[in-house]
Structures are given as structure tokens and as C-alpha cells.
Amino acid sequence: MIKKFQVTRDFHDARFDKWFKRNVLDIPQGLIEKIIRKNQVKVNNKKTKSSYRIQENDIVEVFNIEKLEESKKKIITQYIPSISEKAKYDDFIIEDNDNFVVINKPSGIPVQSGTKSFKNIIDTLRKTKYFENAKPFIVHRLDKDTSGILIVAKNREYAQLFTSLFRLRKIHKTYLAIVYGEIPKGTKILEDELILYENDKKIIQKALSYLKLLKTNSQYSLLELRPITGRKHQLRKQLYNLGNPIIGDDKYFFKNRGVYIKSKYLMLHAYEIKFMINDVKYNFSAPLNENFSEFLNKKNLNIF
Secondary structure: OOOEEOOHHHHHOOOOHHHHHHHHHHHEEEHHHHHHHHEEEEEOOEEEEOOOOOOOOEEEEEEOHHHHHHHHHOOOOOOOHHHHHHHHHHHHHEEEOEEEEEEOOOOOOOOOOOOOOOOHHHHHHHHOOOHHOOOOEOOOOOOOOEEEEEEEEEOOOHHHHHHHHHHHOOEEEHHHHEEEOOOOOOEEEEEEEEEEEEEEEEEEEEEEEEEEEEEEEOOOEEEEEOOOOOOOOOHHHHHHHHOOOOOOOOOEEEEEEEEOOOOOOOEEEEEEEEEEEEEEEEEEEOOOOOHHHHHHHHHOOOOO
16 A cells, blocks of 8 residues: 655655655664665655655655554553653753753663664653654654753744754853863863774764863862764764763773772763854853762762
8 A cells, every 4th residue: 555645844854764754754874774675665656764854845655554553563662651750850850841851861872763772862752742843853862861951842843953052162051070090280171083884884083172171189080071073982983082071971981990989970060052043142051960960079079
């Protein structure tokens, strides 16, 4: 069976895979890629790509949609939070308005579900009072173990707006990190060429961040970091390259040094975010979590 869909104005210039999940079936990305490879979906009678930007009035044809619907029944696509989990988010909310929320993301929970983590921020927010009449849109991400400020849009218009602001570098983020050792004197800028692999393809990305030393005790240092580019694991990789990996980072650290302590928590916190919309300035900050504050106090690094 072939089912046809016409793209509406509201989704003009959206990525095809995102449109598909919202208008056809909310299925995993891997399954979308599979049906594209097998020519089970076409746009304007032509083969498409998941990254294709759909246009208003495009005609999308989906073949054997009944089999996809059966597949979806076998897949649990959303995490269902408990009542107590939903109640906790009252403590995490920094800002709540008609267009977006700003939360102080806890460490240890991913922004969205993945192969290793089902529990996630977006599915939990979806079931809270803050999204009773809206859908959560991801506009940027924090790593699972990074805490701090996270913006979630409530409508497509603001999702696109935030995405544009991030792309144009009009949103300014400040992080706090506790790292091993003393930072080399005079270090204020981190410039790297970071390597990323997509399947077997090697990709080199330029990364730029500003660094400010807030306090040190020779064993550990408290840093303020302002990333200019937005690469995956950017700050974690750059500090590792500098020779000062972040406390609690179990991916970017030196295995052959005995001075490294074990920490269950990544000491990286998205502390502040600034941006402007319609000539209105927004400035939000997220209080440090208990584990971050405790480490600062124990190591005599606290300046707050």
C-alpha cells in the first residue's frame, strides 16, 4: 500500500527525517535510513535523503506503510516517567514561558533516548505540566554527564529561531570545569583541529574556545570556558589535548598516570547562557549541583 502526504507550510525547509517522525511515524532514525536506502519512501517521485530540506507542497510517498506501523508497535519509543520524577522538574526549571523553557539539567541523564539510555530529559518534560499543550523541541544538547543550562523550545517557530541563533553564534554559553593540574601560564584561547569519525570517514573540525583560570591549588584548577564553535565533546577534547582533562571524564583521560582520582561525576557544568530575541536580552544562570560544589569545597577551590 502507498500512502501520500503533502508538506504543509509549517514544515517548510525542515529536515526530511524530522518531518517524517512528526507527520508519518515516530520511528528510530536507523529505520528511517533503512527505508530510504530501500526506496520505500520518495519525495516528488524521486529518491530522497534524511537530510533533505522539504518544501511546502512537496508530495511524500511511503510504500508498505502498514509494515512500518507494525514495526512501530514492537518498539517502545518514549520513556514514561514516574510521578515523582515529573515532580522533580519543578526544582530544575529556571524559566518557563509560552515559547521555551530553560532547565538546570541534572548530571547522568541524556537529553534524548539512545541505544544505551532510555530514560531521558525530553520524554520526561513531555509528560510534565510545562508541556501540557506543547511539544518539546531540542535546539541544542548537553552530554549525558554534563549538568547545567538547557533550552527546550515549545513550538516549531522558536525551535527554528534558536537553531538559527546557535548557527550564527548569537547565543553565548559559559561553562565551569574542574580539571587536573595547573593550566599552562598565559593560556586564554584553545584552538584545535578535532577528529571525528562518521562510519569509516575521518572528519577534521576546527574548534575554538576561550579559557579563564578562576582558581588553582596546583593539583586541580577551576576554569571558566566559553566555546565559540559547537563541536561534539568540544571542551572535553580540548582540555584533554591541553593536558588537563576534566575530573570524572571516563572517555578523555590519561590511563598511564596514577595521580587521577576516581569520580562518578563529570565536573563540567553549563553555567550561563545569553541571547537576544526581538531586542529583548535574556541572561540565565544555573546553580551548581551538589557534587560539583562539594568537590570545590573539599579541594579549596570554591569562589562562589
